Every structure is written in structure tokens, then in C-alpha cells.
Amino acid sequence: MPVKITAAPTTPADTDLPSSDEPKAHQDGAFRRRPRQSRGHSRVELLLDAAADVIADSGLDAATAEAIALRAKTAKGSLYQFFPNRDAVVAALALRYADEMRQIHEKAFPMDSQGLALERLIDRIVKPLADFHDRNPAFRRVFATVESSADDMRAAPARLRAQLFESFVDRLDVLFASRNPRLPARERRRAALISATVGQAVLARRSRASAAEKKPLLAELRRLLLTYLKPLLDPPVGTIRTSRAPR
Amino acid sequence: MPVKITAAPTTPADTDLPSSDEPKAHQDGAFRRRPRQSRGHSRVELLLDAAADVIADSGLDAATAEAIALRAKTAKGSLYQFFPNRDAVVAALALRYADEMRQIHEKAFPMDSQGLALERLIDRIVKPLADFHDRNPAFRRVFATVESSADDMRAAPARLRAQLFESFVDRLDVLFASRNPRLPARERRRAALISATVGQAVLARRSRASAAEKKPLLAELRRLLLTYLKPLLDPPVGTIRTSRAPR
DNA sequence: AATGATATGGGAGGAAAGCTCAGGTAACAC
DNA sequence: GTGTTACCTGAGCTTTCCTCCCATATCATT
Numbered sequence: 001m002p003v004k005i006t007a008a009p010t011t012p013a014d015t016d017l018p019s020s021d022e023p024k025a026h027q028d029g030a031f032r033r034r035p036r037q038s039r040g041h042s043r044v045e046l047l048l049d050a051a052a053d054v055i056a057d058s059g060l061d062a063a064t065a066e067a068i069a070l071r072a073k074t075a076k077g078s079l080y081q082f083f084p085n086r087d088a089v090v091a092a093l094a095l096r097y098a099d100e101m102r103q104i105h106e107k108a109f110p111m112d113s114q115g116l117a118l119e120r121l122i123d124r125i126v127k128p129l130a131d132f133h134d135r136n137p138a139f140r141r142v143f144a145t146v147e148s149s150a151d152d153m154r155a156a157p158a159r160l161r162a163q164l165f166e167s168f169v170d171r172l173d174v175l176f177a178s179r180n181p182r183l184p185a186r187e188r189r190r191a192a193l194i195s196a197t198v199g200q201a202v203l204a205r206r207s208r209a210s211a212a213e214k215k216p217l218l219a220e221l222r223r224l225l226l227t228y229l230k231p232l233l234d235p236p237v238g239t240i241r242t243s244r245a246p247r
Numbered sequence: 248m249p250v251k252i253t254a255a256p257t258t259p260a261d262t263d264l265p266s267s268d269e270p271k272a273h274q275d276g277a278f279r280r281r282p283r284q285s286r287g288h289s290r291v292e293l294l295l296d297a298a299a300d301v302i303a304d305s306g307l308d309a310a311t312a313e314a315i316a317l318r319a320k321t322a323k324g325s326l327y328q329f330f331p332n333r334d335a336v337v338a339a340l341a342l343r344y345a346d347e348m349r350q351i352h353e354k355a356f357p358m359d360s361q362g363l364a365l366e367r368l369i370d371r372i373v374k375p376l377a378d379f380h381d382r383n384p385a386f387r388r389v390f391a392t393v394e395s396s397a398d399d400m401r402a403a404p405a406r407l408r409a410q411l412f413e414s415f416v417d418r419l420d421v422l423f424a425s426r427n428p429r430l431p432a433r434e435r436r437r438a439a440l441i442s443a444t445v446g447q448a449v450l451a452r453r454s455r456a457s458a459a460e461k462k463p464l465l466a467e468l469r470r471l472l473l474t475y476l477k478p479l480l481d482p483p484v485g486t487i488r489t490s491r492a493p494r
Numbered sequence: 495a496a497t498g499a500t501a502t503g504g505g506a507g508g509a510a511a512g513c514t515c516a517g518g519t520a521a522c523a524c
Numbered sequence: 525g526t527g528t529t530a531c532c533t534g535a536g537c538t539t540t541c542c543t544c545c546c547a548t549a550t551c552a553t554t
Contacts, residue, residue, distance in 0.1 A: 033530095035530085035531085036529090036530065036531090037520090037521065037522085037529095037530060037531075038521095039520080039521075039530080039531065039532095040530070040531065043531080043532090064510085064511060064512085065511075065512065065513080066510095066511070066512090074532080074533085075532065075533045075534055076512090076513080076533085076534075077513090077514080077515085077532065077533055077534065078531075078532055078533075080512090080513060080514075081530095081531065081532075082531095085512075085513080086511085086512070086513090144391065146306050146307070146387075146388055146391055186463075190460075190463060190464065190467055191467070193452070193464075194449060194464070194467050194468070194471060197448050197449055197452045198445050198448060198449065198471070200448065201444050201445060201447065201448030202441060202444055202445065205440070205444045213437075216433075216437060217437065217440075217441070220437055220438070220441050221441070223475075224441060224445070224471075224475050227474045227475055227478070228470075228471050228474055228475065231474070290501080290502095311540090311541060311542085312541075312542065312543085313540095313541070313542090316503095321502075321503080322502060322503040322504065323503080323504080323505095323542090323543085324501090324502065324503055324504070324505095324543095324544085324545085324546095325501070325502055325503075327542090327543065327544075328500090328501065328502080331543095332542070332543075333541085333542065333543095
């Protein structure tokens, strides 16, 4: 359903506002008030889990404040205790996903890539991402939001996804550069972009496929990436696959 | 009874998608009342165009009945004259897209594929789809709706997209079979699925890319598909490179 | 030109979701 | 135990947007 948020009166009598220093950076806007007791922390986690469940089951639009609260076995009021509005819940969930995703990326890109066969390298990156999708069925949907949406809160997941994707492409770019320094930069980046796009798409499709098809689809993705990247990264001796200096 | 669902298109003789010569079988649900004067017809077109504009500019959620009517320089009441509800407008738009898309598919898959080089074949399919994306910036968004959504009307675009995708995969499947009859069916279908997924994803990304990158991205997609499909469709050794008369 | 059929526009009604608030309970510090 | 602060609750207020209605305007046909 179209959900527009209102300017939100925001006339809270006092609101322990900035007060002083703030080590937090981005999450400042995501919370109305940060939880201070363990009870509060776990409630927030509960709410995020509930949101993920609802979204996985019935889609983003079904994740109304009411539905989330209900699923979390709590009251709507509690939700608004910590979150300024409904979209902030989804944004926070997106943040949680993004964090985990970033960790996966961190791990998947080894320093010592040089020694690895391309095949192993692809495996090392693709596998944990597939697992992540399996573990988080709501992930795809949270980040399925499209870019525009003038609204700031609403656009948060899309922005986050763009960032995440960007940084992933950057990593690929660096990796490719280290494997084949003779590959021209533009071409290299394009290959990184394509690889990321393709990987994302096939993984998304895989997560909707029947259990029996999951493994073969993953294998096929590997093969696809391998045949695509091989000529770029492990070029046949003495040839560079570009227009310049064919030799 | 909203939009008719016919899964399993498989053969090239069905084309059961709504075409204007059918009185009121399928679109009965999509229209509250069909326009009978040219004025009404053009108003409907105007409304759909307006909806496409709004969606392209500000996303699906922004396309409220009010916003659409405003953009079309008409009144909400007129909208409800023809459409039973807001979602029906989007559904109708989706239908319009699906129609055009189907025509493109029709044209892109030639009967005489046998004689064509794989490279030309890919071109012939990919190019018109890229053009379509360029012509219809709202397309991606209309069909971006995720599958769930218990609502019948709401889910129409997603169903339509699934159908369209399915039929596209079917066509690829048939094409692949004719090019390499020795390819096992499951493997063949998987290749078709992957090809379609990948093509879709890269085209979607391309439509968001800068003007300068559009062409190279398309070229890269072609190369990707070529290297992926080559070993499957034009197997290196012991192949039957037949056009007809396989034996 | 008359007259019925069709189309238009704007506003009322109402449902659904967002959000608030006053009043309560739990946790923690002393 | 007492005080303070953090948290919880859920009925209800507000907003948004869908949908209906109907007076008025336009068309189409005799």
C-alpha cells in the first residue's frame, strides 16, 4: 500500500536531544531513542526479527507497524518507543543485513588471492553469499525497494544497497587488477560490474528455486562466471584481449 | 476474476494475452466499464500514460489515484469511471507492457534460427529488449513488485511478469533444443533460465547506467552470453553442426 | 434541436494505517 | 525501601488515500 509519511509533528515536549557528544554516526536517525537496558536491546532485536518474518512471509507492504508489533508479541507503542516511524524499522533491518553482508565480503576477499585458481576464487565469494540468502529470506525483499522515493527514510534501504553493491564492485575491481594488471581500467570495472550484477541476479533467482534446483543453479553460476572471467583474468599467453597493442 | 492466468505457454501458437478483439473475457475484471467513445478510449490511454510517468518519476507507491489523475489532467472520478480501483490502473499498464513485450519476443525468435550464427542470434534477441527498456522507463518498476501480496489485483503485475518470463524461458528452451538436440533437457532448461535471468539483470542495470556506458554494457552482455552458451550450443568436438537432415 | 447516453469533476464518506499519550510496570542505584 | 529512570501498553486521535456519488457538461443520434 502506498505509505506516505507525514512530516511527523515532532513536537515532543523535550526529547533528550543531542545534549552532547555523539559517537554514533548514521544510526542516529534510525532510532528515536536508543535502548539503554538489555531489555530494550532485546526488544529492538525482537522487533527486527519480527519485521524480517513478516516481510519474508507477506512482503514489504504487509509489514505495517501493527503487523510487526503483533508478530513480535508486543504493543505498537513499544515500536514507537525506539523507532520514529515504520520505515525506520525496515531501515534498521536493512542496516543489520548490510552489516552482516559487509562482514561476508570482508572474509570472502582474501589478501592472498594471487595463488588461488580462478575457480577456487569464485567459489570462495559465491558460496557464502548463497548461504546468506538462504539464511535470510527477507533480505531480497528489503532491498528490492527501488531507488527513487523522494522520502529520506523510505529510500534508506535502496541507498544502502547501492552503497553495498558499489563497494562490492570496488573489491572485485581491485581483485581483478591484481590478477591481471594489463587489463584496462574501464574494461576491468565493467567486468566487475557485470559479474556483480549477474551474481546477484542468479542468487536471487536461486533463492526462489526449488530445493532440488539450488545446487545445480549455483554450479551453473560458477561456470558462467568462470567462462566469462577466464579470458579477462587468465589471458592466453601473449595476448591481451583489448584493442590496444595486440602484438 | 482479475487477469487471466495461463501458465505453460510452451508452443508458439498460443498467444493468449489480451488483444483488443476479445470483447470482455479477461479485461472484464480490469475495467469497470469499457470506454465506448473515442473520448473515453483516449482518456484511458492518457491515464495509463500518466501512471507510467508518475511511476517512472517517483516510484510505484507514489502512483496514487489522485496523483495519476492529476498528471493526466483529469479527475479522480474519471479514473473510477473506467477502473475499479487504483491497482487496476497499474495492472492495465502492466498488461500494455506485457503485450508489447510479447510482440517483441515473437519477432525476436525467428523460425529459421538454424542458419544463424550464435552471435547474430543473441543480437537479435538482446537488442530489441534493450530498446524496449529505453523506451519505457517505468517498465522495470511496474514489474518490480514482489510475488507475495495476498491481494489479487495487487499481485497481477507480478503474475504477469512471471508468465512473461516463463514464456521467454520456454522460447529459449525450444531454441536451444533445436540448435543442439543432444543437450539434456534439464541442463538445457537451466541454461535457458540462467540466460534469461542474466539478460534481464544486465539490461536492468544498463537502463540505470550513464548514456556513455549503455553501449559497452550491451556489448559485454553479448559477450557474456556468447561465452556461456557457446560450449552448450556449439559443442567443440563430435558435434552435429547440422541445419537440417541430422542424419 | 431535442433527448437520452456517456463523460467529467470535486467533494463526502470511510477504512486502514500511522502515530501519540497518559498511565502503568520493571530495572537499577543508593 | 525509596527514588529515578527506562520501558511497556493499548485505546484512540490523525492522516492519507481509496471509493462512491451526483450535479453538470459533452456527445451522438434522430
